[in-house]
Amino acid sequence: MFSKTCEYAIRAMIFIAQKSKDGSKVGIKEIAKGIDSPEHFIAKILQELGRKRLLQSVKGPNGGFYLDDESLQCSLADIVKVVDGDKLFTGCGLGLKQCSETHPCPIHHEFRSVRKGIQTMLENAKLGAFTEELEKSLTFLKR
Amino acid sequence: MFSKTCEYAIRAMIFIAQKSKDGSKVGIKEIAKGIDSPEHFIAKILQELGRKRLLQSVKGPNGGFYLDDESLQCSLADIVKVVDGDKLFTGCGLGLKQCSETHPCPIHHEFRSVRKGIQTMLENAKLGAFTEELEKSLTFLKR
DNA sequence: TAAATAAAAGATAAAAATGTCTTTTATTTG
DNA sequence: CAAATAAAAGACATTTTTATCTTTTATTTA
Ligand code: FES
Ligand code: FES
Numbered sequence: 001m002f003s004k005t006c007e008y009a010i011r012a013m014i015f016i017a018q019k020s021k022d023g024s025k026v027g028i029k030e031i032a033k034g035i036d037s038p039e040h041f042i043a044k045i046l047q048e049l050g051r052k053r054l055l056q057s058v059k060g061p062n063g064g065f066y067l068d069d070e071s072l073q074c075s076l077a078d079i080v081k082v083v084d085g086d087k088l089f090t091g092c093g094l095g096l097k098q099c100s101e102t103h104p105c106p107i108h109h110e111f112r113s114v115r116k117g118i119q120t121m122l123e124n125a126k127l128g129a130f131t132e133e134l135e136k137s138l139t140f141l142k143r
Numbered sequence: 144m145f146s147k148t149c150e151y152a153i154r155a156m157i158f159i160a161q162k163s164k165d166g167s168k169v170g171i172k173e174i175a176k177g178i179d180s181p182e183h184f185i186a187k188i189l190q191e192l193g194r195k196r197l198l199q200s201v202k203g204p205n206g207g208f209y210l211d212d213e214s215l216q217c218s219l220a221d222i223v224k225v226v227d228g229d230k231l232f233t234g235c236g237l238g239l240k241q242c243s244e245t246h247p248c249p250i251h252h253e254f255r256s257v258r259k260g261i262q263t264m265l266e267n268a269k270l271g272a273f274t275e276e277l278e279k280s281l282t283f284l285k286r
Numbered sequence: 287t288a289a290a291t292a293a294a295a296g297a298t299a300a301a302a303a304t305g306t307c308t309t310t311t312a313t314t315t316g
Numbered sequence: 317c318a319a320a321t322a323a324a325a326g327a328c329a330t331t332t333t334t335a336t337c338t339t340t341t342a343t344t345t346a
Binding site: 001002004007008010011014076088093094095096097103104105106107108110111113114117118121125130133134138139140141142143 | 144145147150151153154157219231234236237238239240246247248249250251253254256257260261264268273276277281282283284285286
Binding site for chain 4: 003004005038039040041044058059060061062063
């Protein structure tokens with residue numbers, strides 16, 4: 001469904017969202033541990049998300065990553081688009097050069113509908129909305 | 144969603160299904176052309192599907208690939224399982240080691256539902272069912 | 287201002303996916 | 317049986333993804 005990179009990205013962003021709720025910042029080491037990912041690899045991913053303004057960071061002592069109020073409103077769909085592109089949302093399920101109503105593959109209609117379901121799910125999932133269940137350990141970001 | 148390998152596999156199997164309807168066999172060159180895929184690459188994939196009995200073939204002059212009546216009842220889900228494994232049907236959307244009710248990731252419930260939708264779509268899509276629309280050029284397997 | 291800190295950036299490296307080419311084996315046909 | 321045919325198998329190459337390690341830049345604090 002998602003690339004490994006994208007899975008890490010989503011987990012990291014949800015992790016940072018949780019830590020950001022009280023205004024604190026979180027370092028890359030803690031993030032990597034918190035989501036069980038390679039430290040330098042997730043660092044690269046977060047740099048990219050930072051360049052695209054989905055995430056904030058500050059260097060130096062007491063620095064780290066955080067999400068401002070706007071970023072907390074980001075949806076998982078926003079993250080997926082930045083990391084994996086929009087193939088998942090607009091591409092043909094059978095790999096035709098483009099998904100098209102006038103030149104459809106054999107599963108076009110059914111696929112379009114499940115693809116829409118995925119998109120809706122991801123667009124409705126805002127980063128700020130996961131904190132509570134994580135705090136209560138009802139959901140998890142690793143293992 | 145699917146690997147490139149799996150996209151080719153599904154397109155090839157639908158192509159062969161169409162040619163098999165009247166009992167004829169089809170060679171690897173024609174398949175590769177018909178679905179716009181690298182010839183030797185799709186050959187490998189079909190060998191694997193043959194070993195798993197999802198597809199029949201005969202060597203030598205007038206040989207080629209075909210689907211018997213049982214194989215025509217195969218679903219796209221069967222192909223996906225052979226080629227990509229069952230990660231798509233049972234794996235965690237965020238890449239946790241396993242998807243679990245008791246140790247769920249933050250999107251577990253929503254993801255499980257769209258995942259189920261995908262599975263249902265693929266299980267209901269039988270290879271024998273695509274022929275008619277292909278014949279009428281209402282659907283396409285390349286470009 | 288100097289030292290410490292932490293992210294950003296750059297350079298490699300390893301692994302997996304994708305693609306190509308050659309040789310072998312099985313089958314048919316003359 | 318010999319030649320032709322076509323899939324099966326094996327070897328190799330390229331590209332992309334995933335992961336690791338080092339250097340640089342920005343910021344804070346003493
Ligand atoms: S053309 Fe294949 S999904 Fe639309
Ligand atoms: S635990 Fe992530 S989808 Fe079930």
